[in-house]
Amino acid sequence: MNTILISSAKLVSPHHPLDGEVVDILIEKGLVSKVSSKVELNDQKAVVIDGSGCVVSAGFFDLHANFGEPGLETKEDIVTGTRAAAAGGYTAVAVYPNTNPPLHSRSEVALVVNAAKGSAVDVHPIGAISKKREGKELAEIYDMQTVGAIAFSDGNHAVQQAGLMSRALLYSKGIDALIISFAEDDSVAGGNQMNEGEVSTYLGMKGKPNLAESLMVSRDLFLAEYNDAPIHFTCISTAESVELIKNAKKKGIRVTCDVAAHNLVFSDEEVQGFDSNYKVNPPLRTKKDIDALLQGLSDGTIDAVVSQHTPHEVEFKNVEFQIAKDGIIGLQTTLPLLVRAGLDAEAIVQKLAIAPREIVGQPVPALTSGSAANLVLFSVDEQWTFDAQSNRSKSSNSPLLCAELRGKVKAIINNGLLVENK
The missing domain is CATH 3.20.20.140 (Metal-dependent hydrolases)
Incomplete structure (x- = not known):
């Protein structure tokens, strides 16, 4: 995985010291490297994801x-x-x-x-x-x-x-x-x-x-x-x-x-x-x-x-x-x-x-330095259309197909992999 920086996202993680704050999250080799109000990035090849107006959580x-x-x-x-x-x-x-x-x-x-x-x-x-x-x-x-x-x-x-x-x-x-x-x-x-x-x-x-x-x-x-x-x-x-x-x-x-x-x-x-x-x-x-x-x-x-x-x-x-x-x-x-x-x-x-x-007794991802990156970046305000193009399922049985929806997932990171929703 390339180095990834999620910038300016609101962190929602109840037991995290920065819960509720707008933070930058630096991820290197699949691990959370740094979480702070501002992260300086030196890697020119890093993937930068703008999290402005979005929420980041487990x-x-x-x-x-x-x-x-x-x-x-x-x-x-x-x-x-x-x-x-x-x-x-x-x-x-x-x-x-x-x-x-x-x-x-x-x-x-x-x-x-x-x-x-x-x-x-x-x-x-x-x-x-x-x-x-x-x-x-x-x-x-x-x-x-x-x-x-x-x-x-x-x-x-x-x-x-x-x-x-x-x-x-x-x-x-x-x-x-x-x-x-x-x-x-x-x-x-x-x-x-x-x-x-x-x-x-x-x-x-x-x-x-x-x-x-x-x-x-x-x-x-x-x-x-x-x-x-x-x-x-x-x-x-x-x-x-x-x-x-x-x-x-x-x-x-x-x-x-x-x-x-x-x-x-x-x-x-x-x-x-x-x-x-x-x-x-x-x-x-x-x-x-x-x-x-x-x-x-x-x-x-x-x-x-x-x-x-x-x-x-x-x-x-x-x-x-x-x-x-x-x-x-x-x-x-x-x-x-x-x-x-x-x-x-x-x-x-x-x-x-x-x-x-x-x-079910599974650990909740911590989003702290040194932990495996397991997170979602989402917006509760952004609108998008759920249609044949955006549907990732093999099936299409939904009453919401072709509807304009509010609340969009921007990306997930887990197992060293980044999946973005463009």
Whole structure:
């Protein structure tokens, strides 16, 4: 790597002595060499990045992304997925086991780890809780942990058997692993298409009630408390879930949770146009739920925000709403959505860079002299167009495609590599 100087950027790093100050950051051979109000540069070959009006922080870490590799590479492979992640400001992503075969043994986990080597974005596999993600028999959790799995989830298959989830929590506690719950009771959700409420009634569509999520959150909180084990809920979407988790934290249960960025901005009213790019799971909820989610972010009940990046080929989305697959691509649009939701730079860094790493026990990059350079430079004010030219994903299933967005990632640095967004 060449010598790099990031000049005149506001540093957001809560435990750094210069937090909140406008600084220059000098990076040499992949290491942070100097951080100060002014750095004199003698290297004529150095890359200089103007950070005026921008924020520099530890690189973002996505706790919930879906790549297709292995088996579903036509949706997204690790190369295109990490390109999209880099463009979105991420220096690390946790990839879910929604693959074919799923990440349910050491061989699939090791494949992902090895395929991602040499990238500017670290890829951390989330191993499956159960074999084939069928919810019947525990997968080899310890084996997967030894080759790089940082947590365990059945992805978009919620674990329906309480006994299996209880055993998973107990087993994971013994090896200091984290179980991630995707909360949906299938018997209540019924495979329906959107949120149950006034809009679904108006459209004549069967809806998924909030109860399908809150029942499962309640169950898994009981199981975590019973086993005295940590649990993380991903992509919560309802006011009831926020309240349940808030009370559990007060009670001392070891629980954390995240929310998908699109659930903070879009409501079920978007579905009235039957645009399948608004079809996600959990579904877009009501404005009352959005208000509760934003309040949960503000008061610390919700620890992190995720992209829930879920790419699909055009033939799975450019169809009638009822038969379209759930999910949108989100790695490049999470920052703009948080800006739209009203989060300031400090909250964005906390929810995208710091808390996600703390949840899965990964070190937070220090941005101090001598440390490995792992950072993102971004603007909360600059506007850009998310279109076919700027999209780095292999897929294009996003309601924000061709939209003018505010909040742009300028560059990331990680693993001795610089990736700039021109």
